[in-house]
Amino acid sequence: MTRARPPLPADTVREVGEFGVIARVVARAGAARLAEVGPGDDAAVVTTPDGRVVATTDVLVEGRHFRRDWSSAEDIGHKAAAANLADVAAMGARATALLVGLACPSDTPIGWLEGVATGLAEECAPLGAAVVGGDTVASAPGSDAVVLSVTALGDLGGRPPVLRSGARAGDVVALAGRLGWSACGLAVLRRGFSSPLAAVAAHRRPSPPYAAGPAAAAAGATAMCDVSDGLLADTGHVAEASGVVLDLDRAALGDACLVPEGPLQQVGAALGVDPLVWVLTGGEDHALVATFPAGTPLPAGWRVIGVVRSADPAAGVLVDGEPAETVARALGAEGTGHAHFG
Amino acid sequence: MTRARPPLPADTVREVGEFGVIARVVARAGAARLAEVGPGDDAAVVTTPDGRVVATTDVLVEGRHFRRDWSSAEDIGHKAAAANLADVAAMGARATALLVGLACPSDTPIGWLEGVATGLAEECAPLGAAVVGGDTVASAPGSDAVVLSVTALGDLGGRPPVLRSGARAGDVVALAGRLGWSACGLAVLRRGFSSPLAAVAAHRRPSPPYAAGPAAAAAGATAMCDVSDGLLADTGHVAEASGVVLDLDRAALGDACLVPEGPLQQVGAALGVDPLVWVLTGGEDHALVATFPAGTPLPAGWRVIGVVRSADPAAGVLVDGEPAETVARALGAEGTGHAHFG
Numbered sequence: 022m023t024r025a026r027p028p029l030p031a032d033t034v035r036e037v038g039e040f041g042v043i044a045r046v047v048a049r050a051g052a053a054r055l056a057e058v059g060p061g062d063d064a065a066v067v068t069t070p071d072g073r074v075v076a077t078t079d080v081l082v083e084g085r086h087f088r089r090d091w092s093s094a095e096d097i098g099h100k101a102a103a104a105n106l107a108d109v110a111a112m113g114a115r116a117t118a119l120l121v122g123l124a125c126p127s128d129t130p131i132g133w134l135e136g137v138a139t140g141l142a143e144e145c146a147p148l149g150a151a152v153v154g155g156d157t158v159a160s161a162p163g164s165d166a167v168v169l170s171v172t173a174l175g176d177l178g179g180r181p182p183v184l185r186s187g188a189r190a191g192d193v194v195a196l197a198g199r200l201g202w203s204a205c206g207l208a209v210l211r212r213g214f215s216s217p218l219a220a221v222a223a224h225r226r227p228s229p230p231y232a233a234g235p236a237a238a239a240a241g242a243t244a245m246c247d248v249s250d251g252l253l254a255d256t257g258h259v260a261e262a263s264g265v266v267l268d269l270d271r272a273a274l275g276d277a278c279l280v281p282e283g284p285l286q287q288v289g290a291a292l293g294v295d296p297l298v299w300v301l302t303g304g305e306d307h308a309l310v311a312t313f314p315a316g317t318p319l320p321a322g323w324r325v326i327g328v329v330r331s332a333d334p335a336a337g338v339l340v341d342g343e344p345a346e347t348v349a350r351a352l353g354a355e356g357t358g359h360a361h362f363g
Numbered sequence: 364m365t366r367a368r369p370p371l372p373a374d375t376v377r378e379v380g381e382f383g384v385i386a387r388v389v390a391r392a393g394a395a396r397l398a399e400v401g402p403g404d405d406a407a408v409v410t411t412p413d414g415r416v417v418a419t420t421d422v423l424v425e426g427r428h429f430r431r432d433w434s435s436a437e438d439i440g441h442k443a444a445a446a447n448l449a450d451v452a453a454m455g456a457r458a459t460a461l462l463v464g465l466a467c468p469s470d471t472p473i474g475w476l477e478g479v480a481t482g483l484a485e486e487c488a489p490l491g492a493a494v495v496g497g498d499t500v501a502s503a504p505g506s507d508a509v510v511l512s513v514t515a516l517g518d519l520g521g522r523p524p525v526l527r528s529g530a531r532a533g534d535v536v537a538l539a540g541r542l543g544w545s546a547c548g549l550a551v552l553r554r555g556f557s558s559p560l561a562a563v564a565a566h567r568r569p570s571p572p573y574a575a576g577p578a579a580a581a582a583g584a585t586a587m588c589d590v591s592d593g594l595l596a597d598t599g600h601v602a603e604a605s606g607v608v609l610d611l612d613r614a615a616l617g618d619a620c621l622v623p624e625g626p627l628q629q630v631g632a633a634l635g636v637d638p639l640v641w642v643l644t645g646g647e648d649h650a651l652v653a654t655f656p657a658g659t660p661l662p663a664g665w666r667v668i669g670v671v672r673s674a675d676p677a678a679g680v681l682v683d684g685e686p687a688e689t690v691a692r693a694l695g696a697e698g699t700g701h702a703h704f705g
Contacts, residue, residue, distance in 0.1 A: 057415060058524055061604075063453035063588050064419035064517070066524045069411040073399060076418075077406035077496055078514060080464040084503045111405040122422040122464060122512030154419055161426045161508030168503070170464030170512030172420060175406070182400055182408045246405055262403075 034134065034159075035127035042157050045131055049138035051151035053118045055176070058153075065153035067118045067174055075175035075182065077108040079249075083166040091210050094133045096225040098140020100305075101171045104249060106144065107229035107307035109175035111247040113183040113238025116148050116231070121155035122170035129167070137169070140226075148231060180238045183311065188244040188263035192312040194327035195319055197233035199223065200252055200278045201296060204303025205285050208292060220284040229307035236320035237311045245311035251302040253338055253345040254358025256310055260336045267312075268339040269327035274300055277324045298352040301340070376476065376501075377469035384499050387477055393484035393493035395460045397518070400495075407495035409460045409516055417517035417524065419450040421591075425508040433552050436475045438567040440482020442647075443513045446591060448486065449571035449649035451517035453589040455525040455580025458490045458573070463497035464512035471509070479511070482568075490573060522580045525653065530586040530605035534654040536669035537661055539575035541565065542594055542620045543638060546645025547627050550634060562626040571649035578662035579653045587653035593644040595680055595687040596700025598652055602678045609654075610681040611669035616642055619666045640694040643682070 034042055047060045058066035067074075081087060081101050092100070102119060109116040119141060125134065138152065145151050150173075160166060188194075206224025215221055229247065237245055244263055248255045252269070260267045278300045279285055289296035312329055313319060330339075338345040338357075349357050376384055389402045400408035409416075423429060423443050434442070444461060451458040461483060467476065480494065487493050492515075502508060530536075548566025557563055571589065579587055586605055590597045594611075602609045620642045621627055631638035654671055655661065672681075680687040680699075691699050 058454075058526065062524075062526050062528075063450040064417045064456070064515075064524075066415050066417055066454065066519070068415050070414070072412070072414065073408050073410050074416045074516065075406045075408055076460070076462055076514070076516060078462040078464045078498050078512070080466055080498045080500045080512065082466050082500055082503050084505075085501060108405040112400075112408065114406070118418070120418055120420040120514055122420045122514075124422055124424050124510050124512075156420050156422045156512075158422045158424055159427060161424050161506065161510070163426075164503065164506045164508050166503030166506050168466050168510045168512075170420070170422065170466075170498075170510075172418070172462055172464075172514040173406075174416065174418060177408070182404075182406075184400065184404050186404075 032131045033127065034125060034129045034131055037131045042131065042134060045135055046138040049135055049142055051142035051146050053151035053153050054149035055117045056153045060154050065118065067153060069176060071177045071179055073177055075109050075112050075114040075177060076172060077105055078170060078172045079104040079108065081169045092225045094136025095140035098137040099144045099226040101169045102141045102144035103227045103229050103307055105171045105173035106148065106231060107247040109173045110229065110231045110234030111245050111309055112175065113180050113234050113245065114175035114177045115235055116150045116173050116175045118150055118153040118174045119145060120172040121152055123155065123157045124160045124168040126160045126165050178235060183238050183242050183245040185244055185246050185259045185262035188259055188265050188312040188329050190265060190329055190331040191315050192243055192329040193315055193325045194267050194269065194329060195311055195313055195323045196277055196308055196326045197322045198230040198308030199306045200248060200308050201285050201299030201303045203227055203305040204299040205288050205296065209288055217284040217287055220288055223306065227305055227307045230309060230322055233309050233320065233322045237323065240313065240320045241317055242311040242313055245309060248304060248306060248308045248310055250304045251358030253301050253349055256338045257345065257357060260338050264336050265332050266330040266337055266339060267327055268330050268342060271341050273326045277326055295352050298354050302349055302354045302358055304358060374473045375469065376467060376471045376473055379473045384473065384476060387473055388480040388499065391477055391480035391484055393488050395493035395495050396491035397459045398495045402496050407460065409495060411518060413519045413521055415519055417451050417454050417456040417519060418514060419447055420512060420514045421446040421450065423511045434567045436478025437482035440479040441486045441568040443511045444483045444486035445569045445571050445649055447513045447515035448490065448573055449589040451515050452571065452573045452576030453587050453651055454517065455522055455576050455587065456517035456519045457577055458492045458515050458517045460492055460495040460516045461487060462514040463494055465497065465499045466502045466510040468502045468507050520577060525580045525584050525587040527586055527588050527601045527604035530601055530607050530654040530671050532607060532671055532673040533657050534585055534671040535657055535667045536609050536611065536652065536654055536671060537665045538619055538650055538652055538668045539664045540572035540650030541570065541648045542590060542650050543627050543641030543645045545569055545647040546641040547630050547638065551630055559626040559629055562630055565648065569647055569649045572651055572664055575651050575662065575664045579665065582655065582662045583659055584653040584655050587651060590646060590648060590650045590652055592646045593700030595643050595691055598680045599687065599699060602680050606678050607674050608672040608679055608681060609669055610672050610684060613683045615668045619668055637694050640696050644691055644696045644700055646700060
């Protein structure tokens, strides 16, 4: 007897089937503190103590936002959750729940999906959030790529949302969280290395300062966003939405982000790259940037990195008074941040 | 002078760039009645009068859930919205907002994305809902396929959610909306035809009975779900979750779903198919199925199609007392509904 083709590997998504997949993934979803109805019905039901819900969606595509040979399934779950949870924090809200849409090839090992579910749950758990629903389907015929679309919900706790449009002349610009670590880790991985581990780990699993978002809102932040595409690009969105100029202070940024003997300095020296380029244009660490009225006592974890100049029709970002584009080019960057359809 | 490769076609996603795409898509998003913050910030903010939010995600993959040569961009937007809005209705809730995650090739014409946005908005508008946020990214390198992940939010209006688990012995089983039309339209398209148009149109743009969901909840429905995978499969989920047997009445189903001289009868006769197979196993019309205590006056649009038998450890679905699997096989169906990783 001959076989026309080899048997399927054990425990693929195809073998386990849709409801097997759901059961295995749900078993790892954790429990959301505010979920009244979790996975398994037509929809989830999540309580919204504030009377409003914050909602955001981020899509991660294999080969663009992650690689299965560079990141474990758990890493990818952590990263997909973090990208969305940081958006919720950037509104000044606390995340309450995730919904996950996943397209994967039918020969995906079920253990890989379980790993993603575990990573998602672990990233949410400290916030009291969990995956409350979603949909898992087969990738397009002929496509080997995983697409992960995560929606996060959050609660504002009675505070107004902190938008990108509220920065005012005279405000200070402040930062919470790390910048440049993920981009540095990516540079390491691209060259085929896997150390320093701190940088590579930061690329695999960002550590957004979730609590800093609601704390900034409570302290009176006038504008806020998360840094997903790069500091210059994302502060550019705040500048544009607010119709102001943000002037960042290179020395303060260095103090905040470039630890002597830290991984950015080490890798920069080894690769002949000024690590400031990662700090200014690297995304995916999901730091938070906010503006506060001058004199506001900043909450823990926030450091001043610049000021808001008087409103200007040519809204934009400066670094020590120089246009962001010029600074980025001088550092060898292709632009001020990530291009999504390059 | 020679060119190494031809210029890009005008107005692709790559040429317009991420923010051009967002601007063009947002211009078509419509306005959600309950949105406090719409697209353009880190997250949307939607008011939740009930104090809870209903949330559900459905993923549509090109080549599995739609084909760009069979459906227009507007059709695909309508269909993606409908799949999610029906899940919200199946909880007894009214949809308030959508978030859309979209992965598409960089050479996708921007006009196609605008069409999807228009379809999404048109499907939402009668409900007072709209797209309030999302993310558009490039497909995986080498992949030509569009993946559309839609999340719908909804409000329960003070009513308890209607779960799949509440069906009780003695309840009647009732149906709102159409069954089998989408499957019939798909059978037509698969054979290379495009008429009867009513069936093909139903496949391209389902017409879920959104208002019937909250109406059923208000009337005291004990369990409810939408029919996305096929009546036998989806009532099977209610039977299993409730630990009961649902016995469907073939004659009542025929009366409810098979109009003499209607497209299902016409196409069935032409193709030599018993149209009952589409009614019992065809998905994607997003009809609603609910159980009500016997004697409940049913709201407009609902018709009785069966009864709930006494609780049974072997929970399942019968048609005129015969097991669903047997009935489906006798009609020539491969199973009781759609297999997601076949």
